[in-house]
Amino acid sequence: MRQSRLFTRTRHDAPADEVSKNAQLLIRAGFVHKEMAGAYSFLPLGLKTLNKIIGIIREEMDGIGGQEVTLTGLQDPSVWEATGRFDDEAVDVWFKTKLKNDTEIGLGFTHEEPMTRMMREHLLSHKDTPKLVYQFQTKFRNETRAKSGIMRTREFIMKDLYSFAKNEDEHQKIYQQVADAYHRIFNRLGIGEDTYQTFASGGVFSKYSHEFQTITDAGEDVVYINKARKLAINQEVNNDEVRADLNVQEGDLEALPASEVGNIFTLGTRFSEALGLMITNEDGEKVPVFMGSYGIGPARLMGVMVEKFADSKGIVWPEAVAPFKAHLVGLNLEDAAVREYADGVYEALKDNGIEVLYDDRDARPGEKFAESDLMGIPYRIIVSRKTMEAGVFEIVTRKTGDVRSLSEEELYRDFDAIPE
């Protein structure tokens, strides 16, 4: 993409009403726009990154047999009343509104109820399980206090997966498969090292649920971690009983701030019983489906990555999620020969399948470098009169600042092999 056509601009100063690093940098770099408290719009660069995160999650969900759907965000109260969750006393984050005919409806904050009811039409036999169904869908939560930039908002896309098993044994296998997929996702996003599968409070059907907590100073939670064993316990369940269960001493745990980037939860038959999602088992008996739910917030992940990887110059994206792999920065473009040369490099990079943002603007070098650093694209390719005459390309790795010269042939052939 030609930067001269990008409608967003960067800013020197962060808006005064943003305190979090993620929002400050994402706004300064032109990735997001704050519409109101807890509601952010995604601009071209931000949407590219968000979609890359979503793409990775989607690949891993598909990889374990997940089938993607999109449920409506409008919620029928009757299905929620069946589980007692339409009551504002039971759930305090509801956004509710009314149809023109005065019928009350809700805006979905999660989708267990409608998903469970919908599946009544499709799951009838134990032969119909296991099934995994997921979506990337906008959730609305009327949080009393939005905070931490894009990490805690009132409207956000969530990947929510629901699993349907014929019994608890089958469910446990799925649960583990999803946990494994989550680990792969966080590894691919470059935060696997600092992301812990964390014991958290369970429910009626399981003693524990699991959160995936990424260590970051921007985190809202505190988790107790034993790094050697890759073990973590959420503050809310860090007690004698749980530590005994996990065979860990209090003194071996380190309290660290963390952000919850995912969770996996055994629902059991709570929803299937309440909503009548029954299947016929091998013995001809009607039994409720054994369910699980599994969430990941792509935008929160994006915020966590900014928080963890940014440096004093700006954002540093992992290659897997950067809006572009390369930032082609053209200098001396007022010289028609250099511009023609740079344009050619841009076309060649695209022809070689390299996602590239081409700074083709007639701006000064310092400004271009500063903006490039702010945006955090992993590799900067500089072309100028100097590099044109020398017949080389100057490659700067954003993360390390390493500079190297490559020939044209090396650039196109070895780009993927450039070490970080």
Added chain:
RNA sequence: CGGGGUGUAGCAUAAUGGUAGUGUACUCGGUUUGGGACCGAGUGGCCAGGGUUCGAUUCCCUGCUCCCCGACCA
């Protein structure tokens, strides 16, 4: 939801009971051209409603907004 703040130009900020200054951004001209350049000229602003006052951006009230701390986050 409890407590505390906040609101001035696109953005960041200053001053002020007598209609507002600076930086940046933007426009134009000129000089520049490998780390957000320099000179000159220009455009552009007091959250909303009510009150006090000769006069309110300023003081008071109400509302709204946004931020922070706490609670909450199934």
